Amino acid sequence: MITGKRVRLRAIERDDIPNFVRWLNDREVIEFLLMNSPLSKAMEEKWFEGHLAAPITSAQVMAIEALSGDQWVHIGNTGIHNIEPVHNAAEFGIFIGEKDFWNKGYGREATLLTLKHGFEDLNLNRIFLNVYENNLRGIAAYKAAGFVHEGVLREAVYKNGRYLDVLVMSVLHSEWKGS
Ligand SMILES: CC(C)(COP(=O)(O)OP(=O)(O)OC[C@H]1O[C@@H](n2cnc3c(N)ncnc32)[C@H](O)[C@@H]1OP(=O)(O)O)[C@@H](O)C(=O)NCCC(=O)NCCS
Numbered sequence: 353m354i355t356g357k358r359v360r361l362r363a364i365e366r367d368d369i370p371n372f373v374r375w376l377n378d379r380e381v382i383e384f385l386l387m388n389s390p391l392s393k394a395m396e397e398k399w400f401e402g403h404l405a406a407p408i409t410s411a412q413v414m415a416i417e418a419l420s421g422d423q424w425v426h427i428g429n430t431g432i433h434n435i436e437p438v439h440n441a442a443e444f445g446i447f448i449g450e451k452d453f454w455n456k457g458y459g460r461e462a463t464l465l466t467l468k469h470g471f472e473d474l475n476l477n478r479i480f481l482n483v484y485e486n487n488l489r490g491i492a493a494y495k496a497a498g499f500v501h502e503g504v505l506r507e508a509v510y511k512n513g514r515y516l517d518v519l520v521m522s523v524l525h526s527e528w529k530g531s
Contacts, residue, residue: 354414354469359461361414361430361469364403368415369396371426375449384487385447386509410435412469416446416462418453427453430466432474440477442470455489463497471525480522484509491519498523 354361375381376391403413413431417424428448435442444466448459470476481499483490499521507515 354465356461356465358419359458359465360417360419360424361462361465362417364400364413364415364429366397366400368426369393369400371449372396372429375428375447378449378451380451381447381449383512384484384490388511409437412474414466414469416448416458418450418458425450425453427458428462430462432466432470432476432479435474435476440475442474442476442479444470444479444481459490459493460496463493463499467497467523467528471528477525478522480520482508482518482520484511485517485519491521494521498527498529500527 370393373391373393373396376385376387376396382388403411411431411433412435413429413433415426416428416430418427419425427450428446430446431444433443433445444463446459446462446466448454448462467479470479480502481494482505483494485504500523502520502522505518505520508518509516
């Protein structure tokens with residue numbers, strides 16, 4: 353468990369699958385994600401088994417729980433993917449599926465905790481992300497957590513009828529404020 357003030361991260365469980373299916377079938381939630389088609393429970397179970405079978409040194413997905421009153425509520429997932437052992441680099445990804453929890457600082461805190469895990473527990477040197485040009489809420493949350501803009505992949509995704517630029521952002525261990 354990685355615990356902050358209002359957010360904690362834990363390993364994902366098989367029991368979480370119904371939440372993933374509900375969230376990832378919501379077009380508002382997936383507007384800025386690489387998902388374009390309806391997702392069944394069976395498809396998500398297959399993904400979960402693949403995730404369990406993969407070495408923990410290659411990727412880690414964690415459930416985001418937010419403190420709401422005196423209850424911890426599962427609101428989404430965060431993860432460190434494509435971990436490169438030689439370069440000590442990895443890709444960050446996040447989504448909050450419970451839309452009532454958007455825009456309240458939970459994404460920024462979950463991002464900070466994931467970076468802390470990546471730098472302090474996994475000894476990563478570079479953590480990067482890809483974000484669609486029109487995901488202004490995501491870009492603001494990542495900047496607040498310490499990510500800096502690195503470059504642009506021009507018209508790299510097709511979403512909702514048009515091509516979008518994808519911004520690359522990263523944090524290095526040496527510049528991370530939490531270190
Ligand atoms: C992206 C996401 C993780 C951000 O988490 P969050 O908890 O909603 O974001 P936060 O509240 O921490 O930060 C949002 C920031 O965006 C700002 N913001 C919101 N709408 C904005 C807009 N239209 N333009 C500019 N800034 C905006 C907020 O003011 C806030 O900044 P502040 O803290 O400086 O005031 C979450 O909204 C989410 O999961 N969305 C759906 C899936 C997704 O987009 N995943 C990421 C794919 S790269």
